[in-house]
Amino acid sequence: MDQAPATSLQDIVGHAKEYGFVFPSSEIYDGLQAVYDYGQNGVELKNNLKTAWWKAMTQLHDNIVGIDAAIFMHPLTWKASGHIDGFSDPMIDNKDSKKRYRADQLLEAKAEELAAAGEPEKAQALLAEMGRLLSAEDLTGVRELIIAQDIKCAVSGTTNWTEVRQFNLMFSTQVGSVAEDSSTIYLRPETAQGIFVNFLNVQKSGRMKVPFGIAQIGKAFRNEIVARQFTFRMREFEQMEMQFFVRPGTEMTWYNAWKEARMKFHVALGLPADSLQFHDHDKLAHYANAAVDIEYKFPFGFREMEGIHSRTDFDLRNHQDLSKKKQQYFDAELNEDGKPYGNYIPYVVETSVGADRMFLAVFCNAYTVESVGEGDSAKQRTYLKLHPALAPFKAAVLPLVKKDGLAEKAQEVAASLKSTFRTTYDDGAAIGKRYTRQDLIGTPYCIVVDYQTMEDETVTIRHRDTMEQERVAIADLKAKIGYEVAMERILEAI
Structure with missing residues (x-):
């Protein structure tokens, strides 16, 4: 089998929509930019990814527990975290096209262009100068750098740029039943602060000892200037932190x-x-003393999927200062300077992965186009090579034909498996077309009920990746397939 040419993002977007993974939000009204809905297969894949993450954190570690904090939080939370004063991106508009851009992304794209043209030193110098200007909050200098690099608007083709301005990314709304009594609150731009404000609640109620962790999966919201690249950058997204x-x-x-x-x-x-x-990270966030991204090679290049940050005591200390409530841990095991006990604000190491970015990475990696056969008889075959534990359906039960009791027997087999793992039944069209349907949504195993089944209670299992077939007793299906599709297989590999 020969691997087909590299996959494009358009291939991914098209497949995701056609086979029920991701749809544009409110599409009948022409959609809403950078907002997407997960379809019937997409929600299963995403939920399986979240389950894998959750179990890896809270099941494999005795000292990590989970919470589910509210989206709405007291506004002072975002003052302490620095989001109200400093959570913004540099924005620039082209006066001719009226199109808005992130200034740093324009310069990063130029650096990539220079690197691709064999000028990596110029690319690094450009990024270093951009970092210096942004750190100094020299927005005039950023604009001058864009013009000096002859960066043109992709729509108008001109360099007729506005001044660079900072654009706060938080969505705000009002809370309160009477307009004049209402106050401004924010849709959370990250889930981490819900963990920090509950630090002592969890520590004391769970009798947790440092080191320990708190995990959370939840929605976050950012009013991105330029949201792009499918589910990679959205205004409503899900974090696993x-x-x-x-x-x-x-x-x-x-x-x-x-x-x-x-x-x-x-x-x-x-x-x-x-x-x-x-x-x-070349430039560290205000709260970090070390930071690294795990990047995946998407169709549009290596991009961040997860961040690991050493956040020091920035968050807990700021919440302590603003709330006037101590956020200290009493460490009975600490023996410092001859003292038997110690009180301190813990330091924090954060792991933060975007559920939507991880979904996109896994989907892109799974999308496979192969050439099957040789010469004039060669055909292209498309399938999703998903880990069996992540696939929306673990098995499909297919009667060879719908007559002579095969359909009824196949329905009986499907019903017997449903309580163990997610199973679907399909009797429409020829068996080859049904195989293809399951391949396209990533189902790892097709179970075929045929005439031999009626004689000896065995079925054929057809494997998605190799298309090989094997004969298995119906009585052994739960154990055989159940083992392969269990979340345990992922956890064992960690």
């Missing part, structure tokens, strides 16, 4: 440990090691 609380001075040990652990997790999902890489 874990904040790991450690003794000050041990944070770099834990940072490196979680860096390796998280890379191992992505490989366990089936993402190839050569499509993943670490990218250390």
Whole structure:
């Protein structure tokens, strides 16, 4: 079998819509930019990914527990976190096309263009200068750099740019039943703060000892200036975050440990090691003393999928200062300067992965087009090579034909499996077309009920990836397929 040419993002978008994975939101009204709905197969794949992450965090670690914090939080939360004062992107408009861009993304795209043209030193110099200007908040200098690099608007083709302005990314709304009594609150731009404000609630109620972690999966909202590349950058998205609380001075040990652990997790999902890489941050966020991204090679290049950050005590200390409530941990095991006890604000190591980005990475990796056969008889075959534990359906039960009791027997087999793993029944069209339907949504096993089944209670299992077939007793199906599709297979590989 020969591998087909590289997959384009358009291939992914088209397949995702046609086979019930991702739809444009409110499409009958021409959609809403950068907002997507997960279809009947997409929601299953995404839920399986979230389950894998949740189990990897809370089931494999005795010292990590989960919470589910509210989306709405007291507005002072975002003052303490720095989001009200500093959560913004540099925005620039083209006066001719009226199109809005992120200034840093225009410069990053130019740097990629220079690197592709064999000028990596110029590319690095450009990124370094951009970082210097942004750190100094020299927005005039950023505009001048864009013009000096002759960066043109993709629509108008001109360099007629406005001034660069900072654009706050938080969505705000009003809470209260009477307009004049209402106050402004925000849709959370990240899930981490819900963990930080519950740090002591969890620590005390769970009798947790440092080091320990708190995990959370939840929606976050950012009013992105330029949302693009399908589900990679959206205005409503889902985060899977874990904040790991450690003794000050041990944070770099834990940072490196979680860096390796998280890379191992992505490989366990089936993402190839050569499509993943670490990218250390050149410019650190205001709360971090170390930061690295795990990047996946999407059809549009290596991009961030997960971030691992050493956040120091920035968040807990700021919440303590603003709320006037102590956020300290009483460490009975600490013996410092001859003192038998110690109180301190823990340092935090964060792992934060976008559920939607991870979905897109797994979907892109699974999308496979192969040439089957040779010469004039060669045909292209498309299928989703998903890890069996992640597939929307684990097995499809197909009667060879719908007569002579085969359909009824196949329905009986399907019903017997449904309580063990997600199973579908299909008797429409020729058997080859039904195989193809299941391949296109990633079903790893097709179980065929034929005339021999009626004689000896055996069926044929057809394997998605190899198209090989084997004869198996109906009585053995639960154990055989159940083992392969269990979430255990992913957890064992971590």
